[in-house]
Amino acid sequence: MRWLSTVLTIGLAADAVVASTWFSKAAYNKWHETELERWLSDNEIPYPTPADRKDLENLIQKNWDSYAVSPYKNWDADQLSSYLKSKGVETKESAKSNKDALVSQMSSAWYETEDKAQTAWTNVQSWILDTWTDSSLKGFADKHGIPVPQPRTRDTLLQKIRANYETIAKKAGETAEYPGDWLYESWSESDLKEWLDTHGFPAPQVTDRNRLIALVRRNSRLAYLKLQDQQAAAKAKASSAYATLTDKVIDAWGESQLKEFCDKNGINVPQGTKLNELRAIVRKNRADIMGDNVSASAASAFGAATSKAGNQYAKATDDVSLAAQEAFNKATESWSESRLKAYLDARGVPIHQGSKTDELRALVRRNSHKAAHPYSAWTWDDLSYDNLKKYLAESGNAAAQKVGDSSSATRDDLLEAAQSAYSSASSAGGGSYASATSYLAQATEVAKKSTFNTWSESELKAYLDSYGIPVPQGSTLNELKAEARKQSTYFKYGTTNPASTAFAKVEENVKGAYQWVLSQLTAGSEVAKKKAAEAKEEL
Structure with a gap:
């Protein structure tokens, strides 16, 4: 027993040393107290106020792994299964409903190791800017007077901003390890929501700028990891396409075939280029694609491009959310005038008296990334018949309760009464308004996954x-x-x-930039395969 006690003591001591070593290396140990509070607030982890540094660090330590290192531990079974499936990992039918079993599979399929994640959080500035658009980077550089040589390439912008990152923070009297709102000073509220839209993170119905910044900051690491993963996959596909383009095929092609390949793959060919020079250009472009000098940046093209190809690529990369924007625009083409006005009203966008439908629609599109108000009359719009009836019964509004008690009341009747009761409560303020917003918060949270499930055919058609x-x-x-x-x-x-996962959404967004490039490579690859087969038959 004494021997066993000794072994246990040594084991516990060893574990304590390991834990102590890990804890001493944790990124947040070097953070300022305001940064500790910011991280907890961003991740919606309650903390006591006032609290001393030790209390804050202990609270972060308890949550660090689940939020910073292995965020998937907070996902539900559907999200875990979706991610594993995207990685080609098979999940047993019995494991799909077992979250613990899915989490255990995630550790080997996740984007990065624990050590890499820990290291990343010690140098936030090395990656947090990578998901920014070129215009956001340029805006930041201009706002803080960072000189950037022309032409302002993305790589140069990133390098210059990173070099001045800590200086800017100190000048503003701010911290830089877990950056505050100063990092997003040049962003509008629409910019913040657009980032969330682009990377697949649902923006809540809020107008609080600080809240939007917190959501962007909180999700930046996951967005970065997914983007890196998508870029690596795109590069691999590009390399695979070019692998078929062997030296023998290049030598077997004539001038017209080589020019056709260059044209399809956006390779610039100067006027008067001779046949051997043309072959050299194709070989160089192939080396660029197959080698290590291909930029992983979403703003860098695969090799030199003609002006036509360059314009197409720029169009794709400048607006990575083009597909989503076009889908939204298409949806609003059918919206009624009242619905267009309601959309704008929900976001506090002023409407000129006598605005025509086309003008309203244009205004809606211009505000497609604007966050809506937390709650207003329109928030009741898609609550179920039972939800509306329950609110009317609890509203304390006599007229509303009368409608709710009516057995002949339709859903539209209930909706109109709920909106009227809410407007009255909003004007009155105090307890009735607090009660209404509290009910809305609970009802909308519960209804997230079941909205419209209980609606009748006539109710859906009316909606x-x-x-x-x-x-x-x-x-x-x-x-x-x-x-x-x-x-x-x-x-x-x-x-x-919001129904899609961050992974599916980011994949949708990067496809505009990469799919165009890959389609060009694939087109060239098909030509290469065909000529390779012809050359083989001639041997």
């Missing part, structure tokens, strides 16, 4: 009619629900889609 959406003859109940969810999502969130 879609409020958008001006025609219902095709013979539409099934599920099709009506799907269309209602789509319109509701666009109305609440603009271009973003």
Whole structure:
């Protein structure tokens, strides 16, 4: 027993040493107290106020792994299964409902190791800017007077900003390890929401700028990791396409075939280039693609491009959320005037008296990334019949309760009464308003995954009619629900889609930039394969 006690004591001591070593290396040990509080606040972890540094560090230590190192531990089973599937990891049917089993599989499939994650948080400035657009980087440089030589390439912008990062923070009297709001001073609220939309993180219905900044900061690491993963995959596909372009194929091609390949793959060929020079250009471009000198940046092209190709690539990279924006624009083409006005009203956008439908629609599109107000009359719009009836019963508003008690009241009747009762409570303020917003918060949270599930066919048709959406003859109940969810999502969130995971959304966003390049490479690769087969037959 004494021997066992000794072994246990040594084991516990060893564990304590390891834990102490890890804790001493944790990034947040060097953070200022305001940064500790900021991280806890960003991740919605309550902390006592006032609290001393030790209390804050202990609280972060308890949550650090689940939020900073292995954030997937906070995901639900569906998110875990979706990620593992995207990585080609098979999950057993029995494990799909077992979160612990899925989490255990995640450790080997996750983007980075624990050590790499720990290191990353000790040098935030090395990656937090990578998900910014070129215009955001330029705006930051201009605001802080950072001289950037022309032409202002993305790599140069990043290098110059990183070199001045700590100086800017100190000049502003701010900290830089876990940056404060100073980092986003040059961003508008629409810029913040657009970043969230682009990278697949649902922006809540808030107008609080600080809250939007917190969401961007909190999700920056995950957005960076996903973007790196997508870029690596794109480079691998590009390399695979060019692998078929052997020296023998290049030598077997004639001038017209080589020029065709260059044209399809955006390779610039100077006027008067001779055949051997043309082959050398193709070989060099192949080396650029296959070698290590290809930039992983979403703003860098795969090799030199003609002006036509360059313009196409720039169009894709300058607006990585183009696909989502176009989908939103298409959806609003059918919206009724009342629905367009409601969208703008929910976001506090002033509407000129007598504005025409086309003018309203243009205004909606210009505000596609603007966050909506937390709660207003429109928030009741997609609550179920039962939700509305329950609120009316608890509202304390006699007129509303009368409507709610009526057995003949339709959902539209209940909605109108709920909106009226809420408006009255909002004007009165105090307890009735607090009660209304509290009920809305609970009802909308519960309804996130079940919105429209209990609606009847007539209710769904009436809801879609409020958008001006025609219902095709013979539409099934599920099709009506799907269309209602789509319109509701666009109305609440603009271009973003809260039903999709961050992974699927980022993949959608990078496809505009990479899919174009890859399609060009694939086109050239097909030519290469065909010529390789012809050359083989001639041997």
